[in-house]
Amino acid sequence: MVLESPFYGKRRPLLQRGSKLLCVSDLLLLGRATIEEARSLLHWLDCEAGFGKMGICGLSMGGVHAAMVGSLHPTPIATLPFLSPHSAVVAFCEGVLKHATAWEALRDDLSVHEASMTLEEVKERMRNVLSLTDVTRFPIPKDPSAVIFVAATDDGYIPRHSVLELEKAWPGSEVRWVRGGHVSSFLLHNGAFRRAIVDGLNRLQWKESPL
Numbered sequence: 001m002v003l004e005s006p007f008y009g010k011r012r013p014l015l016q017r018g019s020k021l022l023c024v025s026d027l028l029l030l031g032r033a034t035i036e037e038a039r040s041l042l043h044w045l046d047c048e049a050g051f052g053k054m055g056i057c058g059l060s061m062g063g064v065h066a067a068m069v070g071s072l073h074p075t076p077i078a079t080l081p082f083l084s085p086h087s088a089v090v091a092f093c094e095g096v097l098k099h100a101t102a103w104e105a106l107r108d109d110l111s112v113h114e115a116s117m118t119l120e121e122v123k124e125r126m127r128n129v130l131s132l133t134d135v136t137r138f139p140i141p142k143d144p145s146a147v148i149f150v151a152a153t154d155d156g157y158i159p160r161h162s163v164l165e166l167e168k169a170w171p172g173s174e175v176r177w178v179r180g181g182h183v184s185s186f187l188l189h190n191g192a193f194r195r196a197i198v199d200g201l202n203r204l205q206w207k208e209s210p211l
Contacts, residue, residue: 001041005062006033024106024129027088031065031133038069042077052206055146057197059083059186060157061091067135067147067166075207076143078200082150082193083182085162086169087134089127095157101126136169144172146203148196152185153177 004011007021007030021027038056045051055078058066063084070079091097107122117125141147147170151163167175176196178189186193 001045003034003038003041005065006030020100024126028129028132031068031088034062034065035068035072038065039072042069042073046075052208053201053204054078055080055197055201055204057082060182061088064088064133064135068138070141070147071135071138073142076141076146076204078197078204079141079147080150080197080200081147081166082196083152083155083158083186084149084166085158086136086165087162088130089134090159090162091157092130093123093127094159094162097157136165140170141173143204144170145174146200147173148200149173149175150193150196151175151177152181153179155182155185157182 007013007016007026008019013022016022021030042054042056045054056066056069056073057078057080058064059082061084063081064087067079067081067084070077070081085091085095092101103119103122106126107117107119110117110122110125149163149166151158151160153160163175167173176192178185178192180186180188
């Protein structure tokens with residue numbers, strides 16, 4: 001199943017151009033809705049459709065959401081976060097997306113409600129808000145051996161240290177590296193990503209359907 005996340009595709013707000021979210025709060029709402037919808041779909045696959053094995057996979061920001069869902073699921077599932085940071089802080093405040101964020105607009109918006117702030121203070125506020133997305137603060141998945149991270153060696157969005165923090169937080173998980181950047185690695189090494197999905201599912205025990 002492929003979930004079309006809020007704020008994308010047909011679910012994109014009329015005033016939003018492309019994938020550029022209008023508000024910081026939209027990012028948090030997007031994440032919360034995606035996580036709850038994915039958890040509902042997994043519940044349906046398990047209890048209504050009777051699948052003996054399940055997994056969840058996501059790429060980039062979707063990988064962060066996949067990790068959160070895998071962490072919160074009550075039974076073991078394969079969890080495959082691809083090209084994903086441990087937190088949105090890394091992507092928006094450290095990676096190349098920091099150059100695409102409208103820091104001046106955020107400062108002007110905050111200044112309406114509070115005293116004038118410097119850009120550094122605005123960035124620190126953003127860090128504090130996005131710290132809510134830190135996956136290392138989430139519970140360890142029920143079967144960490146079925147968690148496989150795939151990361152790129154030259155990813156301008158996701159620094160190496162962020163991927164290693166995920167592995168450290170979830171002992172028993174695995175990190176696999178492919179050569180390339182945030183886009184080229186997926187296009188050129190698609191087979192490595194598919195293998196990770198199969199391997200993650202193969203590490204789970206088959207559960208007989210109650211249906």
